[in-house]
Amino acid sequence: IRWTEGRGWHDAQLVPYAPLSIDPANMTLHYAQAIFEGLKAYRQPDGSVATFRPDENARRFQDSARRLAMPELPVETFVEACDALVKQDKAWVPGSGEQSLYLRPFMFATEVGLGVRPSNEYLFVVIASPAGAYFPGGVKPVSVWLSQEYVRAAPGGTGAAKCAGNYAASLVAQAQAAEHGCDQVVWLDAVERRWIEEMGGMNLYFVYGNRIVTPRLTGTLLPGITRASLLQIAADLGYEVSESRISVDDWKDGNADGSLTEVFACGTAAVITPVGSVKSTTGDWTVGDGQPGEVTMKLRKALLDIQTGAAEDTHGWMHRLG
Ligand code: PMP
Numbered sequence: 001i002r003w004t005e006g007r008g009w010h011d012a013q014l015v016p017y018a019p020l021s022i023d024p025a026n027m028t029l030h031y032a033q034a035i036f037e038g039l040k041a042y043r044q045p046d047g048s049v050a051t052f053r054p055d056e057n058a059r060r061f062q063d064s065a066r067r068l069a070m071p072e073l074p075v076e077t078f079v080e081a082c083d084a085l086v087k088q089d090k091a092w093v094p095g096s097g098e099q100s101l102y103l104r105p106f107m108f109a110t111e112v113g114l115g116v117r118p119s120n121e122y123l124f125v126v127i128a129s130p131a132g133a134y135f136p137g138g139v140k141p142v143s144v145w146l147s148q149e150y151v152r153a154a155p156g157g158t159g160a161a162k163c164a165g166n167y168a169a170s171l172v173a174q175a176q177a178a179e180h181g182c183d184q185v186v187w188l189d190a191v192e193r194r195w196i197e198e199m200g201g202m203n204l205y206f207v208y209g210n211r212i213v214t215p216r217l218t219g220t221l222l223p224g225i226t227r228a229s230l231l232q233i234a235a236d237l238g239y240e241v242s243e244s245r246i247s248v249d250d251w252k253d254g255n256a257d258g259s260l261t262e263v264f265a266c267g268t269a270a271v272i273t274p275v276g277s278v279k280s281t282t283g284d285w286t287v288g289d290g291q292p293g294e295v296t297m298k299l300r301k302a303l304l305d306i307q308t309g310a311a312e313d314t315h316g317w318m319h320r321l322g
Contacts, residue, residue, distance in 0.1 A: 001081065003071045005120040014084050017127065027109040027119045034164035035064040036106035038268045040131065041086045041093050044309035049086055049093050050318040051103070052307050054079045056225045061105065064161040069118040070107060078105060079319070085126045086321055097308060098133040134270040139292050139300070141276025142265070144186045144199060145177035146248060148281050152197065154190035159220035174200065180279050188248065189220060196246045202267035203227035206246055207295045208259050216243040226266040232315060233302050255285050262293030272300035
């Protein structure tokens with residue numbers, strides 16, 4: 001679907017997957033007006049297909065668009081575009097369980113020009129790819145590197161938007177994590193370098209027995225849809241859930257005195273990933289016993305059961321496509 005200044009959204013098309021041709025002076029290539037989303041379609045037990053909370057992705061896409069001075073796509077149009085692609089590619093939605101069809105809606109500037117200003121034209125596109133189970137060999141905890149040198153987002157920046165530039169800026173820290181033998185980066189706040197923000201492409205949760213805490217949304221982390229869903233699911237299951245600030249010392253101390261029992265990360269791709277160990281310039285430690293925790297696995301199952309249709313969708317989160 002195209003957007004042109006003065007004309008708005010027009011020319012919706014469903015076409016076979018193919019390369020796009022780009023002018024070398026396309027404004028996106030130079031000034032990074034590019035935003036995206038990620039969501040999944042799951043096969044349901046009756047053979048139908050359903051996406052998980054696409055309206056929430058649509059709203060976050062609008063928030064990202066506003067932050068990047070781009071036009072907002074109506075929520076219905078976003079959802080209809082995803083529906084049209086899933087219906088077309090229904091045969092590609094895997095048959096069972098955690099397997100899914102991953103959808104990647106995105107929008108970028110298409111105007112050609114070298115001046116730094118918002119583009120007058122944009123293209124909104126949705127592509128899809130079948131996704132296998134994230135942990136085919138069983139859920140395995142990840143090791144994380146606390147990034148004390150680089151930050152992902154600063155107050156007033158684009159941290160709460162799902163824009164391409166945030167990911168470009170994170171790559172060097174991800175490479176450092178790999179150099180330290182870690183799977184993922186954990187980001188700290190930009191001002192005090194003290195507060196835990198998020199992990200790679202996932203939000204974090206800290207489990208203190210029956211009490212579950214996730215870093216509050218400060219404007220510098222992405223408001224994850226999995227994160228929001230787990231706040232609800234954990235409360236449904238009787239856990240005491242809160243959003244607050246958690247420092248590196250809280251993590252270290254809670255781990256040392258045993259009050260912090262589990263840590264996990266959550267996001268569309270892996271749903272829930274246990275965090276097994278931490279490395280940083282000021283010390284390394286194992287989280288709990290380094291194995292996937294009981295609460296982590298219980299929440300993971302509860303959410304996946306809703307997504308795959310094994311449990312009742314009490315919150316009306318599944319968008320059925322027939
Ligand atoms: N944080 C970042 C930086 C991400 O890229 C993602 C993935 N979209 C998340 C958190 C998790 O968000 P969601 O649960 O909506 O996938």
